[in-house]
Amino acid sequence: MIGTLLTRLALLSLTAAFLATVAPAHAADTAQEEANKKVVVDFYEKAINQKDFEAASKHFGNRYVQHNPMSGDGPEGLKAFLGVLKEKFPQSRSEIKHVFADGDYVILHVHAVREPGTRGSAIVDIFKLEGGKIVEHWDVIQPIPEKAANNNGMF
Amino acid sequence: MIGTLLTRLALLSLTAAFLATVAPAHAADTAQEEANKKVVVDFYEKAINQKDFEAASKHFGNRYVQHNPMSGDGPEGLKAFLGVLKEKFPQSRSEIKHVFADGDYVILHVHAVREPGTRGSAIVDIFKLEGGKIVEHWDVIQPIPEKAANNNGMF
Numbered sequence: 001m002i003g004t005l006l007t008r009l010a011l012l013s014l015t016a017a018f019l020a021t022v023a024p025a026h027a028a029d030t031a032q033e034e035a036n037k038k039v040v041v042d043f044y045e046k047a048i049n050q051k052d053f054e055a056a057s058k059h060f061g062n063r064y065v066q067h068n069p070m071s072g073d074g075p076e077g078l079k080a081f082l083g084v085l086k087e088k089f090p091q092s093r094s095e096i097k098h099v100f101a102d103g104d105y106v107i108l109h110v111h112a113v114r115e116p117g118t119r120g121s122a123i124v125d126i127f128k129l130e131g132g133k134i135v136e137h138w139d140v141i142q143p144i145p146e147k148a149a150n151n152n153g154m155f
Numbered sequence: 156m157i158g159t160l161l162t163r164l165a166l167l168s169l170t171a172a173f174l175a176t177v178a179p180a181h182a183a184d185t186a187q188e189e190a191n192k193k194v195v196v197d198f199y200e201k202a203i204n205q206k207d208f209e210a211a212s213k214h215f216g217n218r219y220v221q222h223n224p225m226s227g228d229g230p231e232g233l234k235a236f237l238g239v240l241k242e243k244f245p246q247s248r249s250e251i252k253h254v255f256a257d258g259d260y261v262i263l264h265v266h267a268v269r270e271p272g273t274r275g276s277a278i279v280d281i282f283k284l285e286g287g288k289i290v291e292h293w294d295v296i297q298p299i300p301e302k303a304a305n306n307n308g309m310f
Contacts, residue, residue, distance in 0.1 A: 072305055149228075
């Protein structure tokens with residue numbers, strides 16, 4: 001009797017665990033991926049739009065490996081870049097069009113406009129995170145052309 | 156007795172289901188995301204490297220919305236592009252450096268070289284899939300510069 005009761009309790013507990021596990025298995029993002037997306041979006045807003053290096057840099061892990069060929073390596077490279085942005089393009093704005101996450105990586109599809117009224121550039125930024133902190137960055141940047149061979153826009 | 160046996164069988168079956176569910180819940184990709192990655196990698200290889208429109212086009216869904224500003228809309232746009240590639244850059248090769256998936260989207264980070272021995276371009280391609288078929292494409296393309304402000308490369 002007690003054995004049966006214990007089996008039933010174990011069954012109930014397993015059922016609960018099973019149901020709790022089904023949802024994440026079929027959703028696009030794990031909890032870590034969702035958290036990583038929030039970290040990267042906040043980092044991007046603080047860095048690229050607010051141009052606030054101190055606020056952005058709280059998201060760095062134990063390194064910031066930079067693959068953008070125009071930028072110096074490490075947090076100091078971002079600091080210098082934001083200094084230039086602040087001085088030369090204080091009105092520059094980047095709009096995040098789409099955020100993707102896969103494992104330790106977050107990918108942003110961005111429309112960046114350095115001077116209001118210009119077409120700007122399409123950018124994809126890729127960030128690698130470790131323990132919820134940003135440790136590496138790659139990007140690809142393309143100016144939006146005046147004319148296109150289709151009517152769909154770049155986003 | 157039979158009730159207890161059934162309970163135990165149900166318990167065993169739930170345990171198996173639970174264990175089978177744990178792995179996908181904590182892995183980066185769902186089964187659909189894994190399948191989507193395979194579809195896009197095969198499409199890319201057939202289209203961009205083998206330049207075989209017929210083989211690639213089996214992966215199209217009911218539309219192919221093109222956001223690359225140099226390419227015409229739809230499957231016909233890709234067909235024309237591959238024709239140009241075949242004629243002008245028959246030795247062109249694209250190496251996929253990283254594949255990401257999030258929900259219906261697959262993202263490729265690619266090193267494309269049109270003529271052997273040249274530096275080539277960094278590209279990020281974004282594909283949207285519906286029911287395992289490719290329906291939309293965006294990309295961002297940047298020529299790899301001769302000199303860089305860091306030693307990390309663009310990949």
